[in-house]
Amino acid sequence: MRGGAQAHLLLAEDKHHYVVKTKQNPQHRRVLVNEWVSSILLRQLDIAQPAVECVELTPDFLAAHPEVNITLGNTTAAVEPGWHFGSRLPVDPNRFVIYDVLPDPLLRQVANLRDFLGILVWDKWANNCDSRQAVFFRAQVKDWISGETSRKSAFVALMIDHGYVFGGPHWLFQDSPLAGLYYRPLVYDGVQSLDSFQPWLDQVLSFPWPGLDRAFRETPEWWLNGDRDELEKLLEKLYRRRTRVPHLIEDIRDGRVNPFSNWPK
Numbered sequence: 001m002r003g004g005a006q007a008h009l010l011l012a013e014d015k016h017h018y019v020v021k022t023k024q025n026p027q028h029r030r031v032l033v034n035e036w037v038s039s040i041l042l043r044q045l046d047i048a049q050p051a052v053e054c055v056e057l058t059p060d061f062l063a064a065h066p067e068v069n070i071t072l073g074n075t076t077a078a079v080e081p082g083w084h085f086g087s088r089l090p091v092d093p094n095r096f097v098i099y100d101v102l103p104d105p106l107l108r109q110v111a112n113l114r115d116f117l118g119i120l121v122w123d124k125w126a127n128n129c130d131s132r133q134a135v136f137f138r139a140q141v142k143d144w145i146s147g148e149t150s151r152k153s154a155f156v157a158l159m160i161d162h163g164y165v166f167g168g169p170h171w172l173f174q175d176s177p178l179a180g181l182y183y184r185p186l187v188y189d190g191v192q193s194l195d196s197f198q199p200w201l202d203q204v205l206s207f208p209w210p211g212l213d214r215a216f217r218e219t220p221e222w223w224l225n226g227d228r229d230e231l232e233k234l235l236e237k238l239y240r241r242r243t244r245v246p247h248l249i250e251d252i253r254d255g256r257v258n259p260f261s262n263w264p265k
């Protein structure tokens with residue numbers, strides 16, 4: 001796949017396709033932890049995202065598929081057998097199209113466009129220092145968006161790529177107003193005040209420690225390499241900075257380029 005982590009598109013034994021980021025990816029082993037922790041917390045915030053799994057690459061599979069490797073300049077590095085991070089494709093890519101981008105007229109029609117407000121709350125809380133990414137596909141809305149009962153088919157957005165939350169591999173919170181934004185400001189057209197970010201803002205402000213502790217306990221050992229204590233400290237910092245999130249959103253509005261056209265300074 002395109003992208004700095006040099007992920008690979010693989011068909012797994014469960015018959016699903018996964019975009020797999022390996023522990024040997026050129027960004028850092030910690031991007032797998034970031035992806036995993038994000039997916040656990042995004043589930044709790046009820047923001048649409050792909051299913052994620054730990055994907056095992058066996059010695060036999062890697063021997064049979066030497067093309068599953070990592071390119072570093074002129075050399076290639078092997079991917080090691082073991083467990084890696086998989087983000088599941090929402091549909092069979094041989095039968096249905098998944099889009100990385102949509103033109104504005106179609107983006108406007110995305111059934112869960114409001115999830116871009118929820119994910120901005122997450123991206124600010126978690127200090128995602130990458131820009132926001134999503135994939136789009138057509139589906140029955142009720143199958144993908146909680147609370148929806150409509151059988152109508154529409155474009156659905158799933159939020160992807162959480163490798164660079166927590167300041168990426170550094171696990172630092174150095175906030176910057178433009179980080180975490182989606183490149184099409186129309187997704188923010190509904191923003192008129194901080195209230196537009198509800199219910200996510202209140203959910204974060206009162207996010208319970210057990211929810212974060214669950215992410216801590218459910219992070220697999222094989223990506224941590226002795227980072228368990230660091231991860232706990234990171235999540236404690238995340239817990240303490242919940243109250244900063246409304247200010248971080250106001251900082252976006254007050255920044256050099258305000259993406260909220262209906263919420264002027």
Ligand SMILES: Nc1ncnc2c1ncn2[C@@H]1O[C@H](COP(=O)(O)OP(=O)(O)OP(=O)(O)O)[C@@H](O)[C@H]1O
Nearest residue numbers: 001002003004005006019050087088089135160161
């Ligand atoms: N669950 C998914 N369903 C469909 N496509 C996906 C999924 N996850 C990732 N992709 C595709 O794989 C590409 C690479 O994934 P991702 O952006 O997470 O990797 P990355 O290497 O971290 O990228 P970047 O360089 O932006 O940090 C995405 O641009 C997207 O096209």
Ligand SMILES: [Mg+2]
Nearest residue numbers: 003004133161
């Ligand atoms: Mg990416």
